[in-house]
Amino acid sequence: MNPAPMTSQHDIYDPPPSGTSWLPPRSEPxxxxxxxxxxxxxxxxxxxxxxxxxxxxxxxLGILVLIGGSLVVLESWYTALGFLSRRPTDQTWQRVVIILAALVPWVVCLGLAAALMIGLFVLTDIAA
Structure with a gap:
């Protein structure tokens, strides 16, 4: 069975050029x-x-907490400000909630990682 002939010079592996601009988007403060x-x-x-x-x-450990905690707080704060620049609100409590919500993924992931490490320490203490 012969496949149908292609009528176009482009396929999914060789798509036609798109009209995407090479210039980066304008940064906003x-x-x-x-x-x-x-x-x-x-x-x-x-x-x-x-x-x-x-x-x-x-x-x-203190140095690592200082560096890691500072990076987490700054990244979450900048993420929240980026969100607030796209969806502005003037209510203080909403801004605070958005900033705290930006910390949730970090708290969950770092809390899970810490729980796994503590669990491994406990298991090695029991095994020894």
């Missing part, structure tokens, strides 16, 4: 309010408290 800055300061303070607690156990 992120605007933030006092409540956004207050959320950043509160979250940063929580990271510093966590760092101080971690330093009580191990200096390297």
């Amino acid at each position: 992120l605007t933030f309010t006092r409540s956004d800055l207050a959320c950043l300061l509160v979250l940063g303070t929580l990271v510093l408290i966590g760092t101080a607690v971690a330093f009580l156990f191990e200096a390297l």
Whole structure:
């Protein structure tokens, strides 16, 4: 059985050129309010408290908590500001909820990773 002849010079492996622009999109400044800055300061303070607690156990752990926590807080804050620039709201409580919602994936993933590590430590302690 012979396949039907192709009427076009392009197929799914060789698509025709698209009209996509090679120029990057224009960057827009992120605007933030006092409540956004207050959320950043509160979250940063929580990271510093966590760092101080971690330093009580191990200096390297404190450094890792400081670096990792700072990156998580800054990334979540910038993500929330990016969302708020596309869907602006003037209500403070909504802005705070959006900033906290940006932290949820980090809290879940890092909490799960920490639980798995603690579980492995417990299992090795029981086995020893």
